Amino acid sequence: MKRAILCALLLALASPAFAGKSENPPKGPPWQRSLLAAQEQALKEGKPIFLYFTKTY
Numbered sequence: 001m002k003r004a005i006l007c008a009l010l011l012a013l014a015s016p017a018f019a020g021k022s023e024n025p026p027k028g029p030p031w032q033r034s035l036l037a038a039q040e041q042a043l044k045e046g047k048p049i050f051l052y053f054t055k056t057y
Contacts, residue, residue, distance in 0.1 A: 031052070032038035042049045 029050075032041065035051075038049055041047075
């Protein structure tokens with residue numbers, strides 16, 4: 001039962017209606033769109049990388 005509720009919640013959160021349809025990254029840290037550029041910057045500054053995945057339609 002708990003697994004079914006968790007699956008339903010994850011599906012609801014992944015729906016396009018909940019996620020929105022913005023192609024701009026969320027406000028906050030200085031987001032990079034290039035993984036290579038982010039890796040280079042993280043290595044230079046000695047910081048970890050946070051990956052944020054989304055899908056646009």
